[in-house]
Amino acid sequence: MIKTKLTEMLEIKHPIIQAGMGPYNTTKLSAAVSNAGGLGIISSIGMGVVALGFKPLFGFENLSPREQMLSSIDKVKNLTKDSQGIFGINVPVAVEFQSVAGELINAALEARETDSEIAKRLKVVITSAGNPEPYVESIKESGAFHFHVVPSPYHAQKVEKMGTDIVIASGHEGGGHVAYDPVHTMVLLPAVVRSVKIPVVGAGGFCDGTTLAAALALGAVGIQMGTRFIATQESEFLSSYKNYIRDINDTRDTLVAKGLFGNLRYLKNPAVLKMVELAKSGASEEEQFNFEIQSLEAIEAGDVEKSAMPGGEVAGRIKEIPRVKDLVEGIVKEAEEIIKVKLPKLIV
Ligand SMILES: Cc1cc2nc3c(=O)[nH]c(=O)nc-3n(C[C@H](O)[C@H](O)[C@H](O)COP(=O)(O)O)c2cc1C
Numbered sequence: 248m249i250k251t252k253l254t255e256m257l258e259i260k261h262p263i264i265q266a267g268m269g270p271y272n273t274t275k276l277s278a279a280v281s282n283a284g285g286l287g288i289i290s291s292i293g294m295g296v297v298a299l300g301f302k303p304l305f306g307f308e309n310l311s312p313r314e315q316m317l318s319s320i321d322k323v324k325n326l327t328k329d330s331q332g333i334f335g336i337n338v339p340v341a342v343e344f345q346s347v348a349g350e351l352i353n354a355a356l357e358a359r360e361t362d363s364e365i366a367k368r369l370k371v372v373i374t375s376a377g378n379p380e381p382y383v384e385s386i387k388e389s390g391a392f393h394f395h396v397v398p399s400p401y402h403a404q405k406v407e408k409m410g411t412d413i414v415i416a417s418g419h420e421g422g423g424h425v426a427y428d429p430v431h432t433m434v435l436l437p438a439v440v441r442s443v444k445i446p447v448v449g450a451g452g453f454c455d456g457t458t459l460a461a462a463l464a465l466g467a468v469g470i471q472m473g474t475r476f477i478a479t480q481e482s483e484f485l486s487s488y489k490n491y492i493r494d495i496n497d498t499r500d501t502l503v504a505k506g507l508f509g510n511l512r513y514l515k516n517p518a519v520l521k522m523v524e525l526a527k528s529g530a531s532e533e534e535q536f537n538f539e540i541q542s543l544e545a546i547e548a549g550d551v552e553k554s555a556m557p558g559g560e561v562a563g564r565i566k567e568i569p570r571v572k573d574l575v576e577g578i579v580k581e582a583e584e585i586i587k588v589k590l591p592k593l594i595v
Contacts, residue, residue, distance in 0.1 A: 259332075262469030266471045274289060278327050288336065289319050289336045291316065295312050313351070327368065335392075336371075341509075359391060372391050393410070399439070420560040429503075448469045456580065459578055497563050518555045
């Protein structure tokens, strides 16, 4: 067992967080991670798209963000009843998403208030991609912990002052949204650790025991993994997406493309190369937006050639699609061996 401030704070077994991965549905995945002793996270962007005028994708229903959030929380609560696992939600608070972010966060706080089981086990609200200030007070008042994803020591210090409990330092190798300044985990994580008094979790590039041990050596209290958890048996991502990650053999097979909602790291394929071309050729915002929507629909249909699939550089290190429990326990066991057996032998 590895005990850190993260495992102590949340009373979880392993210092491993499954990343929020909106617009995809991670209800079953978060339950599996929570059952395995990590922190499972319900993703929420997909819950907001209906309110923004789009049809629901990835198993989300035609419900308001509030109803959708309450329904997902209820599902995870039921799927984790036996293990009494701990879970949380991720809500990006970017300007484009602000109209629904408050509704989603309030729904989770409402569920905590009205259901003692949820209050006991939905312990964390992770915000990302914007300024969390309008939400921190209500999250803390409800008794939940607030974590925020940051791309720099500057942002970490800002949210520390707001009362945030933990910052997640997210490096440029990560899948999905990346910051405009391309600072990678090896530099970012220890810099953020040094800049604040609150605990820091590392994100971007983590997938196994070696990288967990490295994160702890860099001063982190745990890791958050996105791409690695996509390629698991229980994740809701289609097998075509999971297999695509498993079959990538080169750590160069991702690229960052500028979409309408900022920079995202994608698995390299013809659809993403076309997306880059569109942006370079000065295509209108409408054209780019339509392309992104078509790509999401292609992901849902399992058409990998037409899908722009977010994924991190670490895809090049992922070779199998394990069960979540085996993955999480394997990572911790490998990290323990490195810390307890391999590294001490280096000291003479
Ligand atoms: C498919 C996908 C969707 C993502 N969506 C979100 C999101 O909705 N909110 C968020 O905070 N981060 C999102 N991210 C970033 C992850 O939370 C996480 O920080 C990142 O995946 C870590 O890097 P890794 O992929 O190397 O593990 C997403 C990542 C992926 C791969």
